Amino acid sequence: MKKLLLPATLLLGSGLAVVGTAHAAIASGTLNVSANITSDCTVSTSPVDFGTVSGATGASATGSIDVTCSVLTPYTIALDGGANFDGTYRRITDGVNFMIYQLSDAATSQLWGDNSILGSTVPGAGTGVAVNYGVSANLWPAVGPSGIYSDIVTVTVTY
Numbered sequence: 001m002k003k004l005l006l007p008a009t010l011l012l013g014s015g016l017a018v019v020g021t022a023h024a025a026i027a028s029g030t031l032n033v034s035a036n037i038t039s040d041c042t043v044s045t046s047p048v049d050f051g052t053v054s055g056a057t058g059a060s061a062t063g064s065i066d067v068t069c070s071v072l073t074p075y076t077i078a079l080d081g082g083a084n085f086d087g088t089y090r091r092i093t094d095g096v097n098f099m100i101y102q103l104s105d106a107a108t109s110q111l112w113g114d115n116s117i118l119g120s121t122v123p124g125a126g127t128g129v130a131v132n133y134g135v136s137a138n139l140w141p142a143v144g145p146s147g148i149y150s151d152i153v154t155v156t157v158t159y
Contacts, residue, residue, distance in 0.1 A: 063135040
């Protein structure tokens with residue numbers, strides 16, 4: 001049995017059993033992959049309504065701000081002084097008379113503003129779905145004539 005295996009081993013070892021050899025050619029290039037990722041945010045609100053108030057007692061109320069931003073987009077929410085801001089206080093008016101009010105972040109009770117005397121901004125990060133921020137409002141006691149008082153506060157989301 002040893003005699004039969006020896007000539008076959010020599011034949012394979014000599015390379016005579018190989019029918020032919022092929023040389024593979026290689027070409028390469030690059031594939032550019034890119035994306036222009038943009039962040040987007042939207043804002044919606046529900047109003048702060050003090051309802052019917054005896055001016056001498058003041059009042060509290062709540063509203064909300066919903067912010068929807070692209071996932072992982074950092075942002076800050078600022079509230080301006082409102083249309084009747086006097087340089088120090090937010091005020092609601094009947095067109096002639098004014099009553100002072102404050103807005104704060106319901107979660108932290110921190111005065112909410114634009115990093116000025118009004119208060120600080122509120123930070124957040126996008127989740128891809130609406131994030132609700134509660135707004136607490138306090139109307140200071142005041143004596144004034146009956147009427148419908150209002151103000152408009154601009155909500156700014158910077159991202």
